[in-house]
Amino acid sequence: MFKIGFNAAMLISSVFFFFMFFSSFLSRQKADRTREYSENLRLQKKLPHAIVIGVKKGGTRALLEFLRIHPDVGAPGPEVHFFDKRYGNGLEWYRQQMPSTLSDQLTIEKTPSYFVMKDVPRRVYEMSPSVKLIVVVRDPVTRAISDYTQQLSKRPNIQSFEKFVFVDDQSKVINSSWAAIRIGIYAKHLRRWLDYFSLAQIHFVNGERLVTDPAGQLAKVESFLGLRPIIKPSNFYYNETKGFPCLRKSGESIQCLGKTKGRIHPTISEEVVERLRAFFRPFNERFYRMTGRNFGWS
Numbered sequence: 001m002f003k004i005g006f007n008a009a010m011l012i013s014s015v016f017f018f019f020m021f022f023s024s025f026l027s028r029q030k031a032d033r034t035r036e037y038s039e040n041l042r043l044q045k046k047l048p049h050a051i052v053i054g055v056k057k058g059g060t061r062a063l064l065e066f067l068r069i070h071p072d073v074g075a076p077g078p079e080v081h082f083f084d085k086r087y088g089n090g091l092e093w094y095r096q097q098m099p100s101t102l103s104d105q106l107t108i109e110k111t112p113s114y115f116v117m118k119d120v121p122r123r124v125y126e127m128s129p130s131v132k133l134i135v136v137v138r139d140p141v142t143r144a145i146s147d148y149t150q151q152l153s154k155r156p157n158i159q160s161f162e163k164f165v166f167v168d169d170q171s172k173v174i175n176s177s178w179a180a181i182r183i184g185i186y187a188k189h190l191r192r193w194l195d196y197f198s199l200a201q202i203h204f205v206n207g208e209r210l211v212t213d214p215a216g217q218l219a220k221v222e223s224f225l226g227l228r229p230i231i232k233p234s235n236f237y238y239n240e241t242k243g244f245p246c247l248r249k250s251g252e253s254i255q256c257l258g259k260t261k262g263r264i265h266p267t268i269s270e271e272v273v274e275r276l277r278a279f280f281r282p283f284n285e286r287f288y289r290m291t292g293r294n295f296g297w298s
């Protein structure tokens with residue numbers, strides 16, 4: 001009698017606990033679904049709050065990939081090229097290229113050719129006069145060699161750097177219409193942006209320091225964008241073989257930029273490098289005066 005009563009009690013309490021467990025499982029699932037649903041409602045594709053407008057070969061990919069580890073930042077992977085090549089597609093098309101983000105997340109895109117294109121400052125201003133702009137600048141001499149190295153990697157039979165860089169072999173006048181040189185005259189391009197935007201709206205990242213002290217440069221970008229200071233030196237790992245910092249992802253995994261970033265440059269004679277330095281010097285000095293910052297390119 002006692003045994004039957006005991007077994008019945010055990011059965012009833014097992015059924016009770018099963019129901020308790022099952023109903024709490026169901027309500028947790030419901031809460032998860034509700035949270036997911038309301039987050040989906042809050043997710044939106046937004047026009048960018050900030051744009052990395054240049055410069056080509058300055059370190060723009062590194063900057064964007066480093067910034068993307070910030071939880072309050074959303075950015076499309078590929079360059080969008082809206083304001084230079086796809087403007088005819090319209091602003092709605094541009095918005096659709098952006099990732100879906102929560103209301104308190106910032107949307108950022110990078111297209112380094114924007115910095116040097118004539119109509120782009122006006123077009124960006126027409127989209128948003130308050131947009132924040134970021135320019136990664138690098139010594140224009142190494143930038144030119146980096147640009148040439150990229151061209152060479154695509155077309156290995158092109159003529160030498162020395163052939164491109166001078167107007168002719170005799171005069172040794174620098175060919176400023178060659179894009180690799182033209183892009184490095186930062187003062188000229190910045191002038192056009194300052195017709196539309198105040199200097200306070202433009203942040204300059206030091207491309208050399210982005211390699212030697214990525215966390216320091218990212219801290220300045222976070223502050224410029226009004227982001228929480230989250231990115232730390234521990235987020236980076238210096239890859240000795242590559243000679244560049246890589247991202248330390250969760251756990252021990254390391255993510256470096258691809259093979260097209262950090263290419264080995266061809267050796268350019270000291271004489272040519274000196275002529276280039278002399279060519280860029282007055283433009284660099286003008287750029288330092290305009291920005292109020294000396295980037296120390298000799």
Ligand SMILES: Nc1ncnc2c1ncn2[C@@H]1O[C@H](COP(=O)(O)OS(=O)(=O)O)[C@@H](OP(=O)(O)O)[C@H]1O
Pocket residue numbers: 055056057058059060061062112145146147149210211244245246257260261262263264
């Ligand atoms: N962490 C890290 N890893 C690899 N490369 C780095 C990094 N930080 C800056 N850089 C420098 O970025 C240069 C390429 O610049 P961009 O990304 O602006 O190039 S592009 O305009 O988008 O083609 C690239 O130029 P090259 O060295 O000539 O390849 C690098 O010098």
